[in-house]
Amino acid sequence: MRRLHAPLAWVGGRWQRDVLLTVDATGHWAGVSPGQPAPADAEALAGPVLPGLVDAHSHAFQRAFVGLAETRAAGQDDFWSWRDRMYALALRISPQQLRAVAGQLYAELLRGGYTQVCEFHYLHHPARGERFGDELDMAWALAGAAQDVGLGLTLLPVVYTRSGFGAAGLRPDQHRFAADADWAWRACQRIRAAGLPRVTAGVALHSLRGASPDDIARLHRLVGDTDLPVHIHVAEQTAEVADCLAATGQRPLQWLAASGRLDPRWQLVHATHAQHDEIEAVARSGAGLVLCPGTEANLGDGLADLPGWLRHGVPLAVGSDSQVTRGWVEELRWLEYGQRLALRQRNVAAAPGVQPSSAARLFDAAVRGGARAAGFAAWGLVPGARADALVLDRQADGLRGLPDEALLDAVVFGSHGAPWQSVWVAGRALPRRAPQRVGEAFEQAMRELWTPGLSPG
Incomplete structure (x- = not known):
């Protein structure tokens, strides 16, 4: 003791x-x-x-893209054009470079007050046709980076099988992401069985556009009653909502709620465009919400209905996502400030008579919601928590x-x-x-990734 x-x-x-x-x-x-x-x-x-907080949603490799997509030469720039530019990085980063980039990121997350990160991991396969000695080489690179700096890690292997609603498969520039439910479940089990200090695992589905109903049903059967987190991107973009309506007759959150699979293990990432009845359905299911206001602002996603989610008591966590912000203070600040700007009010998150402090209400929500997102029964300054x-x-x-x-x-x-x-x-x-050596490895990886002629433009 x-x-x-x-x-x-x-x-x-x-x-x-x-x-x-x-x-x-x-x-x-x-x-x-x-x-x-x-x-x-x-x-x-x-x-x-x-207490330290859980970063409930991270794409570590995107730390190598921060600051490299903040110009517009012509036309309109939005989430989808950003994504196409980001693929320039996704298509070539190696396991060694990923470990270097993630090491720098994870050190920064620690300085930002996060002590655990949930890594939404879909860079599964070789970038240039080479073979990996182990199909989980990219996942092990992330685990190694976390251990290099001392950060806790919840790895979430992602099911990703199609490029959009009705598509037969992935685009050529998405070949690294290919993973069905069996692959993701096998990866999860291997990571959990490895017994690495402060490393655990759950599973994830990229999105309703990236995973078919059959993929979701198969993963649901494989997970069964196992108590581990299940994450999914949902309703981040209005175009995604429109495509889902056209393909299924339902909005993304409506479809998920109607599937009957949502339960407290599920973590809905973004849910930016949610209607009142959808929020009520999520609340009844016990599923949690992960908001990433720094990234959602950077990508022009829109503002989530924070008052609605809080009013219905939906568990709430925050994440760094694309890594344009890497500390929970800024995420909580902009979670509140976005609402103040939209509603022209102050202390929107406060609950008079219960918790009059906006900061305290959001912080306590992030402590509780982050624990669930990372797969922990306890978190914070309580007996049994790390x-x-x-x-x-x-x-x-x-x-x-x-x-x-x-x-x-x-x-x-x-x-x-x-x-x-x-x-x-x-x-x-x-x-x-x-x-x-962590910073030096990051600088070397950045030189290799962004040499002349390999720009993200």
Whole structure:
């Protein structure tokens, strides 16, 4: 047992004083006890403590594309034109380059306050016709990158079998993604059986346009009653909604709800374009929602109905997705700010009489929803959860001089985005910076990926 003592910690949805945190031999919280004087053998933490959050939706390889699609030479630029440019990267990144890119990303996610990431992984196969020694070489590259920097990882092998509704298969520029339900389930089982520290797995379906009804039914049968997360992109774009209506007579969320398969294991990523009856149906199913406001803004997706999802109590998590933002502070900030801009109101996420702080309501939702998205029964500063924590710096810009009760509000709405002095994973404080070799490997991979003549344009 190892004992830590925090002057202030976020326990039970509020700041509590003099919190004794006990870490067991497996790196989990054995005890979380507010109102306890510091024992002589306890390590004193130098600032207030928050739980780390789960990044519930990530495409790690897209970190190599950040900043490279922010120009428009002619015509209209939208999600679909961005996707075509992004494929220039997807079609050539190697396992070694992926590990380098993911290592840099995962170090940045840790600095951004995430201590676990859900990797929505569909780069399965060789890029240039070469053979992999193991069909999971790309997945193992991601696992290796996470272990290089100390981040927890939930790998989600993706079922991806077609380019759109009614299509017979994938486009030539999607050949790396091909995976049916049996392939994804086999990959999930192998990853879970490997027993890598802080690495687990679930499964995913790319989308209703990327996986057929037969694929979904097959994966549902394979998973059976196994308690693991099932993720899917859904209703991100209006064109996707229109195509689904034309092909099935139903909107994407309507179709999923009517299928009878949604349950608390399911995580609906984006759900940007949802109607009230769809939100109600999702709420009845117990499925969760993953919003990625940084990416959704960057790609011009639109704004989710945050008040509607909150009103119906749908579990909510946040993710970094395309990696244009890599910290949960900015995701929560823009989750609220998008609503303020659209509705011309303030503190939209707050619940007067229950939780008057927008930051606290969104943060607590992300703690609970992130746990489910990553496949954990417990998360946060609670017994049984992995001993992950963020130790705040009271002298950081935006926090200095503030009363205790305003600290979380200031973290989300007044700080520069990472006002912590240390990040803990599994009861261990990680180095403030990743090993130098991680950054050097990333720079080398970027030189290889974006040499002259290999632009994303």
